[in-house]
Amino acid sequence: MKAMVLGEIAPIGSSPLELLEWPDPRPGPGEVRLEVRCCAICRTDLHVIEGELPQERLPIIPGHQIIGVVDEVGAGCRRLKRGQRVGVAWLRHTCGTCSFCRSGRENLCESSRFTGYHADGGYAQRAVVPEDFAYEVPDAFDDVSATPLLCAGIIGYRALKRSNLPDGGKLGIYGFGSSAHVVLQIAHHRGCEVYVVTRGEKHRELARQMGAAWVGEAAADMPIKVDSAIVFAPAGELVPPALAALEKGGTLALAGIYMTPIPEMGYEKYVFYERNIHSVTANTREDGRQLLTEAARVPVRPHTTTYPLSEANRALQDLARDRINGTGVLVM
Ligand SMILES: [Zn+2]
Numbered sequence: 248m249k250a251m252v253l254g255e256i257a258p259i260g261s262s263p264l265e266l267l268e269w270p271d272p273r274p275g276p277g278e279v280r281l282e283v284r285c286c287a288i289c290r291t292d293l294h295v296i297e298g299e300l301p302q303e304r305l306p307i308i309p310g311h312q313i314i315g316v317v318d319e320v321g322a323g324c325r326r327l328k329r330g331q332r333v334g335v336a337w338l339r340h341t342c343g344t345c346s347f348c349r350s351g352r353e354n355l356c357e358s359s360r361f362t363g364y365h366a367d368g369g370y371a372q373r374a375v376v377p378e379d380f381a382y383e384v385p386d387a388f389d390d391v392s393a394t395p396l397l398c399a400g401i402i403g404y405r406a407l408k409r410s411n412l413p414d415g416g417k418l419g420i421y422g423f424g425s426s427a428h429v430v431l432q433i434a435h436h437r438g439c440e441v442y443v444v445t446r447g448e449k450h451r452e453l454a455r456q457m458g459a460a461w462v463g464e465a466a467a468d469m470p471i472k473v474d475s476a477i478v479f480a481p482a483g484e485l486v487p488p489a490l491a492a493l494e495k496g497g498t499l500a501l502a503g504i505y506m507t508p509i510p511e512m513g514y515e516k517y518v519f520y521e522r523n524i525h526s527v528t529a530n531t532r533e534d535g536r537q538l539l540t541e542a543a544r545v546p547v548r549p550h551t552t553t554y555p556l557s558e559a560n561r562a563l564q565d566l567a568r569d570r571i572n573g574t575g576v577l578v579m
Pocket residue numbers: 289290291292311337398399
């Protein structure tokens with residue numbers, strides 16, 4: 248098969264992914280193999296390639312938002328059949344026995360393993376996934392528009408859950424990338440109003456087109472108090488103004504895996520009146536299934552820009568420079 252392979256950690260500007268002829272993977276027990284149709288790109292792929300995540304495996308095929316069709320079924324698989332379309336996301340293993348796994352919080356499992364990081368991912372014509380970690384994909388989505396749901400969508404959905412947004416309530420969003428634009432569509436479908444703060448003019452334009460109740464550049468300009476808010480931007484300085492713009496009893500979800508330090512803030516002005524701060528860590532498979540079901544009902548229409556597999560370096564360079572609106576998707 249053809250694959251874009253990372254041989255060494257390097258800056259994306261040096262185009263470190265190489266288009267190589269690579270051996271077809273074979274599914275082990277409990278695994279299925281996919282003929283990959285497309286795979287979205289994500290900032291986490293950049294972190295793997297540039298070494299901001301500790302190096303786990305080299306060479307590695309990145310990519311963790313895969314849509315493909317099952318073409319081989321390993322021993323012991325019961326759910327999936329050849330010819331079935333499935334999605335693969337970042338989470339590909341949890342221990343199933345720790346206290347977190349047994350209490351519906353497998354996102355906190357300390358033995359979790361990830362696609363395109365601990366095991367080869369979807370920047371290739373074929374990929375293998377444990378059957379239990381593959382998602383059935385509703386027909387409401389074509390292949391390309393399903394891919395962003397598998398990472399940006401799931402993370403956004405988890406953040407939305409953690410923000411405790413009431414049906415018909417008001418939601419503030421800080422930072423308007425791939426996750427946020429999925430969340431906005433789900434929130435609208437639940438009868439909520441969405442208020443967006445984001446720096447890039449292109450992102451503000453997209454938020455306006457998508458029907459945000461208000462769009463602005465600075466957090467301090469938020470015109471009303473919201474019931475819930477999500478900070479997607481990795482900027483700790485957004486936390487105090489986002490808390491100040493929360494209604495009493497409201498919840499602020501912090502969606503990033505990384506954030507610059509949060510400035511010191513006064514208790515009474517920012518936290519008192521039962522304002523809650525919830526961090527968000529990865530996701531459970533249940534989050535993924537719920538997202539795909541609800542997104543099909545909306546239906547969510549992700550914005551995408553496609554690239555051929557061989558141009559994965561250019562696609563990631565565009566992502567690094569913030570030149571993609573919506574999500575970049577590699578098509579096989
Ligand atoms: Zn991702």
